Amino acid sequence: MGPQRIVCLTEEPTEVLYALGAQDRIVGISGFTVRPPRARKEKxxxxxxxxxxxxxxxxxxxxxxxxxSDIQAGIASELVRRGVEVWISNHRSVAGILDYVRRLGALVGAAAAADAYADTLQRGLDAIAREAAALPRRPRVYFEEWDEPPITGIRWVAELVRIAGGDDVFPERAAEPLAKRRILEDPDEVVRRAPDIILGSWCGKKFRPERVAARPGWDAIPAVRDGQLHEIKSPIILQPGPAALTEGVAEIARIVRAWAGR
Known part of the structure; x- marks a missing residue:
């Protein structure tokens, strides 16, 4: 049967539970939730x-x-002290997101539906990877999740870039789970790594490609020279849930295909 009154502190459990048909059990959500749209109206x-x-x-x-994530440790500890059962996931990879769907489903008594949903998400990723494998060339991609200071993409983003047919130019930073470890102390490092595509998702504020292009020395970057600066909306890429594995990766794949076909 599982829990009947669930509070979701971030968007991804809300999206998963709606997908599993367990939305009636959700009694509270995060104010940042945008998926599914009806959740904002109902909860x-x-x-x-x-x-x-x-x-x-x-x-x-x-x-x-x-x-x-660790960022919600304070909220979790306060609720635990007040007698509430809390589960804080801390996944950072594509495999982790798929496992998260399965574990959350099992915890709420919907394991079979969660397994089927995770399998559907995996098939979607496999289809994008097959299409990407047929591209004539792979772009080097710089993903920026904040601008001041510049912060490079987290692990699941780098993995989705790879699935979509590109190669993240900061793979060693993507392995770092904490944002502070992905701060670029020297923005010229982007110039040296010469990405063909720059993707921006500034965690809740609008990406400004003209500001990126105007950074000192960045006119030498192939992506800037060729006008390959694109925004990926934060709700579809920076949440470690189904949105990133569906709309997020599809948008990256669209950009990569257009670049490869130039």
């Missing part, structure tokens, strides 16, 4: 990412709270 918003309305959550009488 009370009780958290941001680094903060939450603890008293409001307690009034909802949840029997299970789901969050993500």
């Amino acid at each position: 009370p918003k009780v958290s941001a990412f680094t903060s939450a309305k603890i008293d409001e959550i307690l009034r909802l009488q949840p029997d299970f709270v789901v969050g993500f």
Whole structure:
């Protein structure tokens, strides 16, 4: 049967639970939730990412709270002290996202539906990878998730770039789970690595390609020279959930295909 009153502190458990048909059990969501759109209309918003309305959550009488990452450790510990059962996932890879779908499904008593959903997501990734394998060439890709200071892409983003037919120019940084370890101390390193495509997703604010192109010395980068600066909307790439494995990777694949076909 599983828990019947679930609070989701981030978007990805909300999206997964709706996909599994368990949306009626959700009693509270993150204020940053945009997927699925109906969730914003149907569910009370009780958290941001680094903060939450603890008293409001307690009034909802949840029997299970789901969050993500070390950043929500403070929220989780406060809820645990108040007697609430909390699960904080900390996955950072594509395989981790798929495993997350399966584990969340099992925890709420919907293991079979979650397995089927994860299999569908995997088949979608496999189809994109097959199409990418037929491209005549692979672009070097720089993904920027913040601009001041520049922060390079996290692991699942680098993996999705690879699945879509490109190669992340900072693979060693992608392996770092914490954003502070992915800060570029020397932005000229991007110039030296000469990406063919620059993808920007500035974590909740609009990507400004003209500002990127105007950085000192960046006019020497192939991506800047060729006008290959593209925004990937944050909700479809920076959440470690189904959105990244569907719309996010599809958008990257579209950009890579257009570049390869030039």
